Amino acid sequence: MDSCLRRNDKTMNRINKKLKEDKKLLSIYFTAGYPSINDTVSIIQDLEKNGVDMIEIGLPFSDPLADGSTIQASSTQALKNGMTSEVLFNQLKDIRQSVNIPLIIMGYFNPIYQYGVEAFCKKCQEIGIDGLIIPDLPVDVYHEKYQTIFEKYGLINVFLITPQTSDERIRYIDSISNGFIYMVSSASTTGAQSGFGEEQTQYFERIGNMNLNNPQIVGFGISNNQTFTQATQYAKGAIIGSAFVKHVTNEGVNSIDKFVKSVLN
Amino acid sequence: MTKNMENYNVNEKGYYGEFGGAYIPEMLYPNVEELRQNYLKVMAEPEFQKEFNQLLKDYVGRPSPLYFAKRLSEKYNTKVYLKREDLNHTGAHKINNTIGQILMAKRLGKRRIIAETGAGQHGVATATVCALMGLECIVYMGEIDIARQAPNVARMKMLGATVIPALSGSRTLKDATNEAIRDWINNPVNTHYIIGSAIGPHPYPDMVTKFQSVISEEIKWQLKEHEGRENPDYVVACIGGGSNAAGTYYHFLHEKDVNIIAVEAAGLGVDSGESAATSVLGKEGIIHGCKTLLMQTSDGQITEPYSISAGLDYPGVGPMHAHLCKTERAEFMAITDDDAMKAGLKLCELEGIIPAIESSHALAIFEQKTFKPDDVVVVSLSGRGDKDLENYIEYFKI
Ligand SMILES: Cc1ncc(COP(=O)(O)O)c(C=O)c1O
Numbered sequence: 001m002d003s004c005l006r007r008n009d010k011t012m013n014r015i016n017k018k019l020k021e022d023k024k025l026l027s028i029y030f031t032a033g034y035p036s037i038n039d040t041v042s043i044i045q046d047l048e049k050n051g052v053d054m055i056e057i058g059l060p061f062s063d064p065l066a067d068g069s070t071i072q073a074s075s076t077q078a079l080k081n082g083m084t085s086e087v088l089f090n091q092l093k094d095i096r097q098s099v100n101i102p103l104i105i106m107g108y109f110n111p112i113y114q115y116g117v118e119a120f121c122k123k124c125q126e127i128g129i130d131g132l133i134i135p136d137l138p139v140d141v142y143h144e145k146y147q148t149i150f151e152k153y154g155l156i157n158v159f160l161i162t163p164q165t166s167d168e169r170i171r172y173i174d175s176i177s178n179g180f181i182y183m184v185s186s187a188s189t190t191g192a193q194s195g196f197g198e199e200q201t202q203y204f205e206r207i208g209n210m211n212l213n214n215p216q217i218v219g220f221g222i223s224n225n226q227t228f229t230q231a232t233q234y235a236k237g238a239i240i241g242s243a244f245v246k247h248v249t250n251e252g253v254n255s256i257d258k259f260v261k262s263v264l265n
Numbered sequence: 266m267t268k269n270m271e272n273y274n275v276n277e278k279g280y281y282g283e284f285g286g287a288y289i290p291e292m293l294y295p296n297v298e299e300l301r302q303n304y305l306k307v308m309a310e311p312e313f314q315k316e317f318n319q320l321l322k323d324y325v326g327r328p329s330p331l332y333f334a335k336r337l338s339e340k341y342n343t344k345v346y347l348k349r350e351d352l353n354h355t356g357a358h359k360i361n362n363t364i365g366q367i368l369m370a371k372r373l374g375k376r377r378i379i380a381e382t383g384a385g386q387h388g389v390a391t392a393t394v395c396a397l398m399g400l401e402c403i404v405y406m407g408e409i410d411i412a413r414q415a416p417n418v419a420r421m422k423m424l425g426a427t428v429i430p431a432l433s434g435s436r437t438l439k440d441a442t443n444e445a446i447r448d449w450i451n452n453p454v455n456t457h458y459i460i461g462s463a464i465g466p467h468p469y470p471d472m473v474t475k476f477q478s479v480i481s482e483e484i485k486w487q488l489k490e491h492e493g494r495e496n497p498d499y500v501v502a503c504i505g506g507g508s509n510a511a512g513t514y515y516h517f518l519h520e521k522d523v524n525i526i527a528v529e530a531a532g533l534g535v536d537s538g539e540s541a542a543t544s545v546l547g548k549e550g551i552i553h554g555c556k557t558l559l560m561q562t563s564d565g566q567i568t569e570p571y572s573i574s575a576g577l578d579y580p581g582v583g584p585m586h587a588h589l590c591k592t593e594r595a596e597f598m599a600i601t602d603d604d605a606m607k608a609g610l611k612l613c614e615l616e617g618i619i620p621a622i623e624s625s626h627a628l629a630i631f632e633q634k635t636f637k638p639d640d641v642v643v644v645s646l647s648g649r650g651d652k653d654l655e656n657y658i659e660y661f662k663i
Binding site for chain 2: 061062063065066068072076079084085086108109110111112113114115135136137138139141159160161162164165166169184187188189
């Protein structure tokens with residue numbers, strides 16, 4: 001865990017650097033290859049230009065178990081458009097010439113497993129990807145089999161916790177994490193909901209009071225300025241996914257500035 | 266266990282060789298972990314055992330007969346026994362598992378039951394036990410399967426279940442399973458997910474196998490009565506996810522002299538692009554929470570399978586079967602739609618039994634493989650054909 005934190009600024013992962021900034025972070029998820037196959041790079045560039053702090057690039061999967069209907073539909077379309085791991089890596093090969101913010105690939109385990117976990121990580125490092133979120137790769141399997149590979153290629157793996165995760169397990173996940181913890185706002189698949197209730201704020205507070213080593217970023221159910229503000233009262237940042245994908249579905253890719261502004265202001 | 270033999274049961278980490286495990290999103294961890302910590306303990310309780318066995322006897326109608334199929338045996342010049350799971354209440358082996366799991370769910374304090382179904386047999390078996398126990402029941406079923414298994418949809422509704430169509434992907438069993446898993450993520454506290462086959466994250470494959478193992482437990486003593494020996498030369502079962510097969514093999518896995526035959530659906534032909542023959546077309550990967558063999562693209566996207574039989578129309582096999590395949594403990598055969606349908610009709614003509622199309626796949630192997638006259642071959646007749654009448658009518662223009 002400490003190996004990354006101890007590194008000096010030059011070699012420090014962009015995620016860790018970003019987490020040190022004295023501000024609340026906005027991270028945006030989008031599905032690579034959606035709405036059109038070649039939208040990936042311009043979406044990333046636009047998001048950075050408009051003040052987003054971090055990006056999760058969704059590698060589409062045929063059977064996204066943890067996703068609600070919006071991201072399912074965007075994934076299906078992206079696959080129809082021809083998105084694959086190979087295509088994504090090709091699209092991103094020069095991304096670091098134009099983009100500086102942390103980039104995270106979020107994908108299910110099977111496509112990564114088929115690519116070869118080590119080959120995938122190596123490619124990520126070459127391109128300048130900073131981390132991965134793999135919802136169906138369990139913490140213990142990662143720890144036992146893949147952690148050394150991720151570390152070899154300087155990648156941060158991000159784990160999820162939910163309101164049902166026990167304190168003991170949260171401490172274990174904290175001990176294996178080296179960037180941030182993805183705090184899933186409620187027991188649900190992805191998809192925007194309207195605001196947070198008592199139950200959620202209690203959960204956010206409970207986690208806040210645990211004084212974990214890794215900062216937390218809230219995801220699932222963040223959709224606008226109100227939910228972003230609410231969530232970041234308790235956490236270092238928040239992730240918007242479905243709401244952004246919906247925006248792109250309805251408004252196309254030319255009004256990303258409008259969406260980001262509406263969240264941040 | 267015979268010496269020098271591989272272990273074909275699950276190990277303490279939830280794996281069969283390299284297959285199995287629990288590849289689940291963190292949202293499911295508490296549910297699956299609760300089950301993992303409790304399932305063996307609960308199943309070992311004398312009270313649980315008593316209730317389970319009583320219901321299997323009085324409600325399901327077990328033991329199911331082991332029937333010597335005389336005319337079929339004459340035709341193929343070998344000794345064919347049929348394990349009559351088709352005679353169970355609700356018409357298939359599926360109810361062995363749902364009885365076990367509903368008792369488990371009750372012990373764990375769950376009030377709401379969800380399930381996925383392909384042919385609708387598991388959905389009916391789940392709706393049945395929910396009615397029996399007075400629990401809420403929601404069944405996810407692919408839109409295509411809803412159309413081709415209409416009688417079972419009606420049965421589920423009569424039994425008080427809510428049937429929700431799965432509209433994504435190929436709109437069959439795989440997609441219904443996705444929807445059930447999503448439901449469980451959204452309802453983590455009060456809900457138990459009754460998986461209908463020997464698939465899913467550990468401990469499901471093992472738990473389902475153990476509930477279904479009553480099939481081979483009975484075969485042993487029944488065969489002793491018929492043949493004076495407990496072990497057949499062959500056990501044969503069709504494989505969708507692999508629950509009737511797992512139950513049929515279970516007590517023979519470590520009996521070296523018992524040959525195991527696993528029958529998959531070849532659909533229109535293994536190389537036709539319209540098939541569900543996972544052992545031939547599949548590669549190692551992750552599906553529905555476990556590492557196993559599954560049909561997928563080179564990029565790791567899960568492929569949409571095809572079979573005329575809704576219950577075999579699944580792009581993976583349970584991890585136990587992946588292990589049996591990899592270690593060559595089991596011989597895998599693939600049977601086309603046409604050969605299965607013909608075998609189904611043959612059973613009607615020779616024995617007066619209308620089999621489920623799934624089970625017809627297992628019966629079709631006799632056209633492909635020759636057995637010795639004194640070989641004892643036990644075939645799992647996993648279900649009856651009532652639900653498939655429309656398919657048979659259409660296929661044979663009856
Ligand atoms: C009669 C029958 N046989 C077999 C199957 C296949 O399932 P499994 O491989 O789990 O036994 C089904 C599934 O619906 C079925 O209804």
